[in-house]
Amino acid sequence: MAHLDFISGIHKSTPRDYVQRVIQYDKAECAAVSKRFDRDYFDGDRRYGYGGYQYDGRWVDFAAKLIQHYGLKDGDSVLDIGCGKGFLLKDLKAALPGLNVAGLDISEYAITHAEAEIREFVQSGDAVCLPYPDQSFDLVLSINTLHNLRLPHLMAAFQEIDRVGRRDKFVVMDSYRNEREKVNLMYWQLTCEAFFTPEEWAWIFKMVGYKGDHDLIFFE
Secondary structure, eight states: OOBOOOSHHHHHTSOOOHHHHHHTSOHHHHHHHHTTOSHHHHHSOGGGSSSSOOOOSTTHHHHHHHHHHTTOOTTOEEEEETOTTOHHHHHHHHHOTTOEEEEEESOHHHHHTOOTTTGGGEEEOOTTSOSSOTTOEEEEEEESOGGGSOHHHHHHHHHHHHHHEEEEEEEEEEEOSSHHHHHHHHHHOSSOOOOOOHHHHHHHHHHHTOOSEEEEEEOO
């Protein structure tokens, strides 16, 4: 199991006004709307989520890192749990057309509005009960998704990742290393249910027997 610093560049490219989110808006109301994971979350006002979730190529380099690090080749299969509109899957297929991809997201809205190139490969579903046979995928990904689950479901999702993955796994979650990062995370998050330090994430990995790779996002 390794910590891979693959996502910090994407995360740091987005400016965030942490204080504004808690003093300008009703944060509780915004979070309740966001957790419906519908149009408001993806393409509504910024207070509810992305504020317009459109493809902009930011995952191209990330996809290239995954292909190189995991030695992906034509014929290999990749699952993205929490794929949203499929931007990462689109970039993986563009870089490696012979790759077999699948995406799952709890949002019917996201799946309906997925990128045209990969729409046939994605479906709605829940991370705690993956609709795939055992050992179906060479690489299982979950980027910024698992931290939206409460602990019992989180642990079940890790078990499902282990079940459907026959080789490599890579997950990314929110985390914090100090009080400032914890406050910023609490101010900014809308859907996150799992707030853990790196040490606590390591403990969870051990408890569920997760032996894949991971990256953590910090709100500095």
